[in-house]
Amino acid sequence: MEQRPAVPGDTGETERRDKSGFGLGMVKGLATTARTFFRPTHTQEYPDVKPHLPPRNRGVIALVEENCTVCMLCSRECPDWCIYIDSHKETLPATTEGGRERQRNVLDRYAIDFSLCMYCGICVEVCPFDALHWSPEFEYAEFDVRDLVHERDRLHQWSASVLPPPPPDPAAPPPKEIAAAEKAAAKAAAAASAQGGPTDKPGEGRTK
Amino acid sequence: MSTTDLGMPGIGPLQSAAPYPLRLVLNWGRRYSLWVFNFGLACCAIEFIAASTSRHDFIRLGVIPFAHGPRQADLMIVSGTVTDKMAPAVRRLYAQMAEPKYVISFGACSNSGGPYWDSYCVTKGVDQIIPVDVYVPGCPPRPESLLQAIVKLQEKIAGENLGRRYRRSGGTPVSAAAATRPLVAPDGDGGPSSRSTSRRARRVVSEAAVPRRQTTSVLPSAPPPAAPVQAMTLRPHTPQTAEDTVVDMPAPVPPNAGPETKEGPR
Numbered sequence: 001m002e003q004r005p006a007v008p009g010d011t012g013e014t015e016r017r018d019k020s021g022f023g024l025g026m027v028k029g030l031a032t033t034a035r036t037f038f039r040p041t042h043t044q045e046y047p048d049v050k051p052h053l054p055p056r057n058r059g060v061i062a063l064v065e066e067n068c069t070v071c072m073l074c075s076r077e078c079p080d081w082c083i084y085i086d087s088h089k090e091t092l093p094a095t096t097e098g099g100r101e102r103q104r105n106v107l108d109r110y111a112i113d114f115s116l117c118m119y120c121g122i123c124v125e126v127c128p129f130d131a132l133h134w135s136p137e138f139e140y141a142e143f144d145v146r147d148l149v150h151e152r153d154r155l156h157q158w159s160a161s162v163l164p165p166p167p168p169d170p171a172a173p174p175p176k177e178i179a180a181a182e183k184a185a186a187k188a189a190a191a192a193s194a195q196g197g198p199t200d201k202p203g204e205g206r207t208k
Numbered sequence: 209m210s211t212t213d214l215g216m217p218g219i220g221p222l223q224s225a226a227p228y229p230l231r232l233v234l235n236w237g238r239r240y241s242l243w244v245f246n247f248g249l250a251c252c253a254i255e256f257i258a259a260s261t262s263r264h265d266f267i268r269l270g271v272i273p274f275a276h277g278p279r280q281a282d283l284m285i286v287s288g289t290v291t292d293k294m295a296p297a298v299r300r301l302y303a304q305m306a307e308p309k310y311v312i313s314f315g316a317c318s319n320s321g322g323p324y325w326d327s328y329c330v331t332k333g334v335d336q337i338i339p340v341d342v343y344v345p346g347c348p349p350r351p352e353s354l355l356q357a358i359v360k361l362q363e364k365i366a367g368e369n370l371g372r373r374y375r376r377s378g379g380t381p382v383s384a385a386a387a388t389r390p391l392v393a394p395d396g397d398g399g400p401s402s403r404s405t406s407r408r409a410r411r412v413v414s415e416a417a418v419p420r421r422q423t424t425s426v427l428p429s430a431p432p433p434a435a436p437v438q439a440m441t442l443r444p445h446t447p448q449t450a451e452d453t454v455v456d457m458p459a460p461v462p463p464n465a466g467p468e469t470k471e472g473p474r
Binding site for chain 2: 041042043044045046047051059079080113114115116117118119138139140141142143144145148
């Protein structure tokens, strides 16, 4: 055998393999192809199969106009300044005799420019009146970038696709309102039973 | 170094003369064999790559991934922030593509600058330098959004007339400078620029003449109107009656509907 320069990883098998059969490499390759051919695929064939979307998925923002009081917090907090709001004030006559006239904000224009939006959700988070919600819809590509500005009627239409809020995590602590209400109820029960005699209070065992 | 004026490339006159059945076949062939030149610049490129993998797989739709270069590509997908430093490269590579060519703007940054629209070095939308056919919103968009945009582009190609798409205005060759679209003129009331006017608002109002975005017919756009420039203006939505603000549709139930939420009558 002639001396070969030492090559790391060279175990001399290549020479032996070449001598074992003509076209063996191609057969091995075809075997791999055949094996892969009959393996199940993981392709989700959109648009025939819609994707499985997680519950808090952010597709598009929906506006529930009835809840909006035009406080403009969403527009101010949006880091991109992609929410355009126009409004005016209306004066309502006094309801009682000698009362004061009331002023009301009326929404004229509410638009979200989805060509700028980065889907951070700050507007949804910051709205004190739950007028903005996430909707999982994502199929709204357009031919013209100006059509990516959704005006209020289009934003209102998205609210039909908003999912109900997911149920709370069973291992999570109860929300503060429920905890406070339970404490108040337990206190009232304790006061009632202190008069009538000591009894076990099943509500005390809950973790905070 | 002197430059040679090669003239603007274009589609030959036979395209305009082709009969409808032939155009149907050619459109079918063209829309189901789009070789894609991925212009992946930032995070949206990752979603593009995810769309090319086996889970979503845009090759099913006829979009063949990773052409060997712009000269062999039909479709350019600009995904990611186009910085001012990269903009000449985008323009150059787009010019190296052969007609007919299509562009998908993928993601907020290439649609309009996205979250970085205020930056000193970001091009506010790749459509400032090249004409775009489909805009995909998202930051980043889902891979399925890209698939939907491809389907939308294919529907557009199905109904298109290449002769009209690449017709030169008045028969004169258009230089690259003339082919760039001028900015939309802002309207007079100082509100948000009329660039943000929705098509719906444009259809509703047709008064004072504010010129809409001028496009030469070299660039892909809807067939140019035969009438003079379509007029549009931005009119604030002033409710005329109490019913004006009510949208005529089934009342959506707010997700947090409960005894504490007031639902207005419809």
